[in-house]
Amino acid sequence: MDTKCKSCEELKKKIEQLEKEIVELKTHKKPKLSTKEANEHTESISSFNKCQLSNKDIERFSRQIILDEITVKGQYMLQNSSVLVVGAGGLGCPASLYLSAAGVGTLGIVDYDVVDLSNLHRQVVHTEDSIGLEKVDSIIQKLSRLNSSVKFTRHCVSLSSENALSIINEYDVVLDCTDNVATRYLLNDACVFAKKPLISGSALRFEGQFTVYNHLNGPCYRCLYPVPPPAETVTNCSDGGVIGAVTGVIGSLQALEAIKVITGNNSSYSGKLLLFDGLNGSFRNIKLREKKKDCAVCGTNPSIKILQDYEQFCGTKASDKERNLALLNRDQRITAKDFADTASKHPHILIDVRSKVEYEICSLNESINIPISDILAEKNMNNIITTVKQNHDVYFVCKRGNDSQKAVLKAIEYTKKNGHTCANKFKDLIGGLTAWSINIDNNFPLY
Numbered sequence: 001m002d003t004k005c006k007s008c009e010e011l012k013k014k015i016e017q018l019e020k021e022i023v024e025l026k027t028h029k030k031p032k033l034s035t036k037e038a039n040e041h042t043e044s045i046s047s048f049n050k051c052q053l054s055n056k057d058i059e060r061f062s063r064q065i066i067l068d069e070i071t072v073k074g075q076y077m078l079q080n081s082s083v084l085v086v087g088a089g090g091l092g093c094p095a096s097l098y099l100s101a102a103g104v105g106t107l108g109i110v111d112y113d114v115v116d117l118s119n120l121h122r123q124v125v126h127t128e129d130s131i132g133l134e135k136v137d138s139i140i141q142k143l144s145r146l147n148s149s150v151k152f153t154r155h156c157v158s159l160s161s162e163n164a165l166s167i168i169n170e171y172d173v174v175l176d177c178t179d180n181v182a183t184r185y186l187l188n189d190a191c192v193f194a195k196k197p198l199i200s201g202s203a204l205r206f207e208g209q210f211t212v213y214n215h216l217n218g219p220c221y222r223c224l225y226p227v228p229p230p231a232e233t234v235t236n237c238s239d240g241g242v243i244g245a246v247t248g249v250i251g252s253l254q255a256l257e258a259i260k261v262i263t264g265n266n267s268s269y270s271g272k273l274l275l276f277d278g279l280n281g282s283f284r285n286i287k288l289r290e291k292k293k294d295c296a297v298c299g300t301n302p303s304i305k306i307l308q309d310y311e312q313f314c315g316t317k318a319s320d321k322e323r324n325l326a327l328l329n330r331d332q333r334i335t336a337k338d339f340a341d342t343a344s345k346h347p348h349i350l351i352d353v354r355s356k357v358e359y360e361i362c363s364l365n366e367s368i369n370i371p372i373s374d375i376l377a378e379k380n381m382n383n384i385i386t387t388v389k390q391n392h393d394v395y396f397v398c399k400r401g402n403d404s405q406k407a408v409l410k411a412i413e414y415t416k417k418n419g420h421t422c423a424n425k426f427k428d429l430i431g432g433l434t435a436w437s438i439n440i441d442n443n444f445p446l447y
């Protein structure tokens with residue numbers, strides 16, 4: 001082999017070597033790590049994953065985690081929190097929907113009622129196929145589909161002085177989504193004893209109210225209302241009506257406030273009351289009275305140290321369902337059956353004291369409509385007295401037999417005041433048109 005050939009061979013080898021390097025560069029082949037280097041590399045990956053949230057949670061909650069007020073820490077606090085929603089109705093549905101979606105760890109629902117067709121216009125988590133189901137089961141079924149990671153706890157009971165504290169003690173925050181005064185006092189006192197913030201909402205007609213009690217040294221419900229209002233002056237959604245979207249606004253605000261309380265963002269509604277008027281679209285905040293030093297339950301020397309009989313205290317049932325007032329003696333009242341069998345066959349007038357709108361929905365034949373507001377304002381009273389003097393009996397009827405009792409009382413007061421002697425001619429129909437529909441005529445619509 002001559003010298004020329006030798007250099008050819010060397011050149012060939014060099015080309016092969018260079019080609020090999022090109023291939024390696026092109027495939028970005030990483031140099032093999034030693035065992036020590038490999039261990040260090042794995043450690044650096046696991047330290048990156050040390051945030052408490054799973055990749056799935058990061059993806060699911062990313063839009064709220066990136067907020068400075070929430071961050072990974074806030075999300076972790078939410079996942080380790082427990083919230084009690086009392087009432088799976090108009091307020092409880094939107095509130096629990098947003099709390100589940102936001103990823104609270106445990107959500108307890110208290111409700112003893114079943115889903116009814118008349119609930120669906122506002123209690124938007126329940127659906128037509130859940131009519132007749134317990135509300136707690138219906139709501140948990142739906143919310144589990146939204147977020148299966150939440151631990152749902154069902155409390156299918158009526159909250160009472162006997163069970164309230166043991167239930168509330170299991171939770172960090174309590175939402176009052178009920179619609180009656182007795183439960184409001186019960187929840188207030190129980191939350192003061194258990195040292196839990198109480199996020200309270202209410203909605204009626206086009207209006208809503210919302211505040212946070214017993215939090216950040218703010219007042220409790222009793223600080224503001226030491227005694228309950230007279231039972232006959234309180235109107236609930238069943239009697240007064242409500243727009244579903246208004247309960248949606250207030251329930252959503254309750255969820256938002258709970259999220260703020262849990263994540264350590266200060267509550268903006270401790271000591272402040274929101275008044276929402278859906279009809280003119282206004283939100284108004286008013287400052288509440290400060291916590292009272294002599295409050296019977298949260299004051300410095302409280303007189304109430306255990307839960308009370310709240311139904312007796314408020315003179316009304318701790319229920320969002322119909323309330324039955326007892327303003328008259330039995331002999332001032334008549335059952336639907338007795339009215340149908342005998343009374344209606346004697347000369348009489350039947351005065352329906354519901355609103356004009358309700359009277360339009362359905363009414364009994366031959367009844368006349370004088371709304372309770374007119375009766376209480378003593379309008380048409382002279383015409384009624386004239387009829388009575390013609391030896392007619394006067395029967396008052398309403399939806400359930402509450403306003404009709406007030407009408408009898410007013411008529412008696414008016415006749416006595418004006419020197420008439422026909423006070424015994426007035427009676428009301430026990431149970432109102434609801435009793436009529438159930439006992440006399442099943443075709444008469446219930447609403």
Ligand code: ZN
Nearest residue numbers: 220223295298
């Ligand atoms: Zn108080």
